[in-house]
Amino acid sequence: MKYFVAQGEDRNFGISTRSTLRGSYIELFDGVTHYELLGPEAGEIVVLVGGLTVPLFYWDQVVAVLHDAGLRTLTYSSYGRGYSDRIRGTYDDALFIRQINDLIQSLNITEPLHVVGASMGALIAMEYVSQNAVSVSSLTIAGPAGLAKKPLALRLLQSSDSLAGFVAKNFGRKLLAKHESNDLGDRARAAELSAMLQDAYQYEGSLYAVFDTVQHFNLFNRTALYKAVSASYVPSMLIWGKDDLVTPIDNLDEARDLLQPEQSHVLECGHMVPFERSRDVANLIQAFIKIHSMRSTS
Template sequence: MSWIIGIAVVIGLAIAISWRIAGRNEIPLTAEVRKAEASGETLPLEPGELYFTRRGPADGPVVVMIHGFGTPHMVFEQNADALAAAGFHVVLFDHFGRGWSDRPPARYDADFYDRELSGLLDALALKEPLALVGYSMGGVIAAEFAERHPERLTALVLFAPAGLALEPFLGKILGRLLRIRLLGDWLWRLRARALLLGDPQFTKPPSDPTRCLQGDDTIQMRYRGYFPALLQTWRHLPMEDRDAVFGSASKKVPMLAFFGDRDQTIGIESEARLRRVAPHARVEMIEGGTHGLLYEMHDTVNPLMIDFLRSNTH
């Protein structure tokens, strides 16, 4: 019996030590850090401070851009610049748990993200109908918001939206294990950084600097709370088989969706499924497009997006 207790103690110590080592370099994201490092503003919402920036003419039609799972608002840099130059007033923000926003411990589910977006619009007094642009996980959030609050929107643009068919980008087995409390928390603590840094956006050198992320996506990883927020999102925000939500949203709000035929994160099946459940939507398959098609092929997608928004905003 004593040897069983001894093994349990050793395992417990190993887990505790590895947990401590994995997060040893993370520091708190404070107001002072944010003021020194970021150029935007924050809004005090119920979960904490939400970071946002604006660009484009103040009196232009409003477009709010919703980023995805791990990369903050800078993922839209090339698209936001084009929208601003075309006369739109663009609002970009970082989800709670990402970028320069606070990282509250919370259940990051569909209701949480709906409150986050509603809180942003209300705090900025954006009462007139506006357009949403959602990328990847942001596509699920945007479609859900359109389904719940169609009166607040004029148009919906989706880049490589999750919510239909999702490739196992975290791995089939690991993805399931991460949903198990305690075990999943420990595995994520140990493996999250390596998994995310293995993304092609970090490992593939850009041949054209204008067609890659405009900023350092790893800065946000320095601050405590980023990785737990991702894990809670993975556990609580359904990112597959939301076909009914997209179908309902497309009936209520004009929808344009872009997919890439080389996207290894959003299954190519997603394009066919969206066409089937949302026949009212305009769907564009971009030849050669990867999951980063919005910045890698911005010169292709931006004109289509701008024309669509001009036809559906006021």
């Protein structure tokens, strides 16, 4: 898809712009990444990977609980999201895997990590684990993508760059609004989610980034990846929302069979489990990490 700037994207990034925004920034191979490395300096590090549309702020309530539990967290916005650069190129699997690898290496993090991913971020997390199993202590995935059947409409979009660009530019915001309406089962934080997303959508190239990702990132038919993670013997935990409309819970049994997680939990919520049930998810994560801590608690 050819790069474009959509109507309403009237802001761009620069040193002066980012100096007024929350978080830290680092130049990586493909561009600047927006990240936060926070929490007790002596704590084991938890890396949290967001999904298709969300910035790092998505994890705020989760990380607060993890910090209270003595854990250190690394959150970041994928390219095209939050305050990370909008890439004038292809948003495929290789880009997002390179970003997480580059970020961890550039921050000189060498200790074993606990990795958490949600939705599309679960696939990025799993790919990272499959490539770096020896340096990962545990994996948690919530509402993971990769098992649903590819819709006909998406197959059509992926068949033509010109068609994909036309749809993205002319109908992209309506399609994203529809997607957002399906994200939450409990609408209590819907306004907060919408404000978070709309803030990021003001920056040039945001709509392009999301739709190029949909066109080029492999969101479907990822059974081989689930099997590879299972074969890595990294301890894993699976969390799913009972009323998930985006990655339906119908796929839960298949995910269990493929991943063979040590633990599996179903919560009363929709797709965005870490956002809707932040404290519950954080408590599950910190308890799972405690079991698989690389440090002596004596």
